[in-house]
Amino acid sequence: MRAFSNTLFTFLDCMQELQLLLKRFFGYTSFRPLQAEIIQRTLQKKDSLVLMPTGGGKSICFQLPAIYMQGTAIVVSPLIALMKDQVENLIANGIPATTLNSAMPEEERHQVRQLCIQGKIKLLYISPEGIMSELHWLLPRIDISLIAIDEAHCISQWGHDFRPEYTQLSVLKEYFPKVPIIALTATADKITRTDIVNQLRLQDPQIFISSFDRPNLSLTIRRGLNKKDKIGAIVHFINKHRHQSGIIYCISRNITETLAEELSEYSIRAVPYHAGLSPAQRAKSQDDFINDRIRVVCATVAFGMGIDKSNVRWVIHYNMPGSIENYYQEIGRAGRDGMKSDTLLFYSLSDLLLHRRFAEESGQKDVNLQKLNRMRRYCEADICRRRILLSYFGEETDQDCGNCDVCKNPPQRFDGSILVQKALSGIFRTEQQANMRMLINILRGSEQSELLEKGYDKLKTYGVGKDLSYKEWKEYLYQMIQLGYIEIDYASSGYLKVTPLGRKVLFGEQQAQLAVYQKSNDFALPTKKGGYKYRPIRPIQSNSIDETLLDSLQQLRKQLAEREQTPAYIIFSDAALADMVDKKPITLDEFSEIRGVGQLKLDKYGKVFVSLIRFVLRLPKKEL
Ligand code: ADP
Ligand code: ZN
Numbered sequence: 001m002r003a004f005s006n007t008l009f010t011f012l013d014c015m016q017e018l019q020l021l022l023k024r025f026f027g028y029t030s031f032r033p034l035q036a037e038i039i040q041r042t043l044q045k046k047d048s049l050v051l052m053p054t055g056g057g058k059s060i061c062f063q064l065p066a067i068y069m070q071g072t073a074i075v076v077s078p079l080i081a082l083m084k085d086q087v088e089n090l091i092a093n094g095i096p097a098t099t100l101n102s103a104m105p106e107e108e109r110h111q112v113r114q115l116c117i118q119g120k121i122k123l124l125y126i127s128p129e130g131i132m133s134e135l136h137w138l139l140p141r142i143d144i145s146l147i148a149i150d151e152a153h154c155i156s157q158w159g160h161d162f163r164p165e166y167t168q169l170s171v172l173k174e175y176f177p178k179v180p181i182i183a184l185t186a187t188a189d190k191i192t193r194t195d196i197v198n199q200l201r202l203q204d205p206q207i208f209i210s211s212f213d214r215p216n217l218s219l220t221i222r223r224g225l226n227k228k229d230k231i232g233a234i235v236h237f238i239n240k241h242r243h244q245s246g247i248i249y250c251i252s253r254n255i256t257e258t259l260a261e262e263l264s265e266y267s268i269r270a271v272p273y274h275a276g277l278s279p280a281q282r283a284k285s286q287d288d289f290i291n292d293r294i295r296v297v298c299a300t301v302a303f304g305m306g307i308d309k310s311n312v313r314w315v316i317h318y319n320m321p322g323s324i325e326n327y328y329q330e331i332g333r334a335g336r337d338g339m340k341s342d343t344l345l346f347y348s349l350s351d352l353l354l355h356r357r358f359a360e361e362s363g364q365k366d367v368n369l370q371k372l373n374r375m376r377r378y379c380e381a382d383i384c385r386r387r388i389l390l391s392y393f394g395e396e397t398d399q400d401c402g403n404c405d406v407c408k409n410p411p412q413r414f415d416g417s418i419l420v421q422k423a424l425s426g427i428f429r430t431e432q433q434a435n436m437r438m439l440i441n442i443l444r445g446s447e448q449s450e451l452l453e454k455g456y457d458k459l460k461t462y463g464v465g466k467d468l469s470y471k472e473w474k475e476y477l478y479q480m481i482q483l484g485y486i487e488i489d490y491a492s493s494g495y496l497k498v499t500p501l502g503r504k505v506l507f508g509e510q511q512a513q514l515a516v517y518q519k520s521n522d523f524a525l526p527t528k529k530g531g532y533k534y535r536p537i538r539p540i541q542s543n544s545i546d547e548t549l550l551d552s553l554q555q556l557r558k559q560l561a562e563r564e565q566t567p568a569y570i571i572f573s574d575a576a577l578a579d580m581v582d583k584k585p586i587t588l589d590e591f592s593e594i595r596g597v598g599q600l601k602l603d604k605y606g607k608v609f610v611s612l613i614r615f616v617l618r619l620p621k622k623e624l
Pocket of ligand 1: 028029030031032035052053054055056057058059060310336337338573
C-alpha cells in the first residue's frame with residue numbers, strides 16, 4: 001500500500017496503479033462504469049454522492065481509495081450484519097478491516113481503537129451512533145483518509161429507511177473539513193438526493209448516477225391467479241431453481257408462516273421471517289440462509305437490508321409491493337454477483353385494495369397513492385417492463401430488454417407515431433398545462449365546461465383523436481408515459497410534460513411503437529402440469545463436463561466454507577465459479593486470471609481448485 005503523494009501523481013500512473021490494486025485485492029481486471037471516476041474524485045479529496053443500484057459495485061468506490069490512500073477510512077453503515085459481511089469479504093482478500101460496534105466486548109473495542117490509532121487498519125466500519133460516541137476521543141487520533149457513508153438515504157425522512165441517528169452525521173464535515181466524504185445509496189429520487197447533500201453538508205459534491213439497469217434479472221408478472229394456482233406456480237418455479245437460494249416476499253407475517261408451511265407439503269424447506277419473531281429466531285434464519293443451509297425464506301419486507309449475500313438467484317413477490325422503489329430494491333437482492341437471476345411477481349386486485357388502504361391510513365396519503373398507482377401500471381403494462389422501470393428512475397432507453405415476460409411473449413404492436421404526435425402536440429398547445437383527463441377531452445373534442453372556458457376548443461388538436469374511446473386514449477397515454485415520451489408533473493396537479501425523447505417522436509426523428517389496446521387485459525394462465533412434487537436431490541450425473549465441473553467446484557467451495565466457518569460466497573462468488581467453468585484453468589497462472597481471484601485467494605485456494613479442475617478434466621496430476 002503506497003502513500004498517496006501529490007508530487008508523484010500523474011493521472012495515468014495513478015490509474016495504472018489502481019488497476020493493479022483492483023486485480024491484486026479483488027481479482028477484477030476492469031472497473032465498472034463510473035467506479036474509476038468516483039475513485040479519482042475521492043483521491044483528489046473532494047466530496048461525492050454516488051447513486052448506484054444494488055449490486056452495482058458501490059463498495060469498490062470507497063474500498064479501493066481506502067487501500068490506496070494513507071491512513072484509515074471510516075465507513076458508516078446502518079446495520080451490524082452489513083458491516084460484518086463487508087469486513088469478512090475484505091479480510092478474505094487480505095485487506096486489514098474491522099468493525100467497532102456496541103455488540104463487541106469492551107476489551108475488543110479497546111484493541112480495535114489501538115490498531116486504528118497505530119494506522120494498522122485500512123477500513124473501520126462503524127454505526128452512526130458509534131461515530132457520535134467516538135467523535136471526541138478516537139476519531140481525532142486517527143489519520144482519516146476518507147469517510148464513506150453507506151446507505152446514505154437513511155438520512156432522509158422522505159425515504160422508507162429513515163434513521164434518526166443518521167441526521168447527526170452533519171457534524172462530520174465540521175470536525176473533519178479536509179477529509180473527503182463519499183455518500184452512497186441505491187435510492188435515486190431527487191428529494192432524497194438533495195437531503196443527503198444538504199444534511200451531510202457535502203462541499204461542492206459531484207453526483208454520480210449510474211444506470212439502474214440490472215439486465216441479469218428477468219422480470220415476470222402473473223396476474224389474477226387464485227391462491228391454489230399461486231402455490232402451484234411457486235412450487236413449479238422453485239423446482240426449476242433447485243439448489244438455488246431465493247426469497248419470497250409476502251405482505252403479512254401471517255402469510256409468511258402459512259406459505260412456508262404449505263411449501264413444506266411439497267418437500268420444499270422454507271423458513272418464515274418477520275419482525276414478530278424473536279431476535280434469536282431471526283438471526284438463525286438469516287444465518288442459515290446466508291450459509292446455504294436453507295434455500296428459501298418466506299419474508300416480510302423486514303428481511304433483506306442486512307443481507308449482502310451475492311448469490312440469491314431468485315426473488316418472488318407473493319404480493320404486489322406498494323411502490324416501484326420497494327419492488328426494485330427487493331428484486332435487487334437477487335443476482336448481485338451479476339449472474340442471471342429470475343424474479344416473479346403475482347399481481348391481484350385484492351393486493352391493490354389492501355395497499356390502497358395502507359396508503360390512505362399513512363401520513364403521506366397522496367404520495368403513497370401515486371407511488372402505488374405507478375406500481376399498478378407497471379404490473380398491468382404490456383410494454384417492456386424494464387423500460388418502465390428505467391423510465392421511472394429517470395433513464396431513457398429506446399430498446400426493449402428481451403428479458404421480461406412482455407418481451408418474451410410480445411403483445412401485438414403497431415406504429416403509434418401519429419397517436420403520440422397528436423397527444424404531444426396537444427400537450428404543447430395547452431402550454432403543458434393540462435392533466436391527462438383534460439388532454440383526452442381535448443383530443444376527443446369534448447364539450448366539457450372547463451375545457452370550453454379555457455378556450456381549448458379553439459386549439460388545432462381539438463377533436464383530432466375522436467376515433468378512439470376515452471379508455472383507449474388513457475391506455476395509450478399511460479404507454480407513452482411508460483415509454484418515457486411524457487412525464488407527469490405531480491407537483492403541479494399532474495400536468496403532462498413532453499420529455500426530450502418525446503420531442504424526437506413529435507418531430508418525426510423517431511418512430512413510436514405502441515401495443516394494441518386489448519379489452520380484456522388478463523394473461524392466459526400457464527397450464528398447471530399435474531403434480532408439482534419435489535424430487536429428492538441426487539448428485540448430478542451429467543454428460544456435460546461443464547455441469548459436472550460446476551457441481552464439483554460448488555462442493556469444494558462448500559467444504560472450504562464450512563471449514564472456515566464463513567459463507568460460501570465469501571470464498572468465491574457464483575460468478576467466479578462460472579468463470580472457472582468457462583476458462584477451465586489448469587495452471588496457477590491461468591487461475592490467477594479468473595474473475596474474483598486476487599493475490600490472497602490465489603495463494604490460499606489456487607492449488608486445490610486447479611487440482612480439482614485437472615481431476616474433473618481427467619488430466620494427469622501435476623506439482624503446482
Ligand atoms: P452494491 O454495494 O452496490 O450493492 P457491491 O459493492 O456489493 O454492490 O458489488 C456487487 C458485486 O459486484 C460484488 O460481488 C462485487 O465484488 C462485484 N464487483 C464490483 N466491482 C466490480 C468490478 N469492477 N468487476 C467485477 N465485479 C465487480
Ligand atoms: Zn423487456
